[in-house]
Amino acid sequence: MVTEKKLLSQKKDSVHSDEKKKDKPVSDKKAEPIEKNGASAEKPKSSTSHPKVQIFCPNCGHPLKQGATFCNNCGYNLVTKQMPKSQPQATRQQVATPQVTQKVRKPMKPLTKVLLSLLGVLVVAFIAFYAWGTQHYSKNNQIEWITSSLRDPNKGMAQYITADTPSMKVTDDTVRPLQNYYKDHQTAVTKMAQKLKEDIDPNDQISLVKNGHYLLIFPKYQLQVKTFQPQVETNHGNSEVSMNGKNIGKLSSDDGKYAKKLQLVFPGKYHFTVKSIPI
Structure with a gap:
């Protein structure tokens, strides 16, 4: 009995194993070879690349584009190998660069230094003198000098007076009657000074004019007075x-x-x- 049970169990196991083999599909495809790195090997594609050649104008040497028929720089026709009639051929001009030569300066002589120093002092002195003279001999200052002398007969007035005619002799004595008049009319002198500073003639007999220069530089102002023959x-x-x-x-x-x-x-x-x- 024992032997029969063993045989039955062996038959059942063999039947189950046969059914499993039938159920498993059999693939006819061959397995692709796998590289060691796990990636499939691919064959490199063969590509033929030709490097571009830069073309230059045979006339002026300017770079040209591929397939160009004329030069954009000089107008040279690449097909006819000629220049256009309206445009002259471009010519290259070589500009000569001048060579700079450094000159060695000679030391200045002592006499030259002294003369330059003296010249500088004179220039500074003249500038200071001119500034002083411009202020001292200004028009308004001279008007004050004139009107101040006009008020006082004891002051010399001839230097500030000029006649309307050259036949009149101008001296302190001939001008003193005018001073005597304005000595008694001080207000008239004040008004006269104000009008003269405003370039206005105070009356029909007196006006302010330029006549000569002080120190050959600064203009001199005088009163031009009308003369009479009584x-x-x-x-x-x-x-x-x-x-x-x-x-x-x-x-x-x-x-x-x-x-x-x-x-x-x-x-x-x-x-x-x-x-x-x-x-």
Whole structure:
């Protein structure tokens, strides 16, 4: 009995093993070879690459594009091998670069140094002198000098006065009557100074003009004064005329009138006296 059970169990095991073999599919494909690194080996593709050749213009040497028929730089025709008629052939000009040579400076002589130093001192001194003179001899300063002398008859005024005619002699004595007048009219002098600074003539008889220079550089301003030639008349014969205490001569007769024409004078304050001479 025991032997029969063993045989039955062996038959069952063999049947099960046969069924498993039938169920397992059999593949006809061959396994692909696997490289050691785990990647499948691929055959390298053969590629034929040709390097590009740069073409240059045979006329000017400018680089050309592939397939170009003419040069963009000089216009050379690559097909006809000719230059266009309207454009001249480009010519290369070689510019010569001048060679710079360094000159060795010679040491300055002592005399030259002294002269240059002296010249520098003179230039600085002249600049300082010119700045001082421009301020000192300014127009407004000169107007103040003129009007200050005009107020005081004791100051010399001839240097600030010029006549409207060259025949008039300008001296301190001939100008003093004008000073005597403005001594009594100080307000008029103040107004005159203000108008002169504003380039306005104070009246019809006086104006400010440039006449000469101070120190050959700075303009000199003077008052140009109008002159007059007065005439003294009287009905007394055989008389003498005095002006400001100075005898100027006898009066001459003309149709019963006695008159004396005086020399040119500036406007101002005058005192005339007529004195009869006893016969």
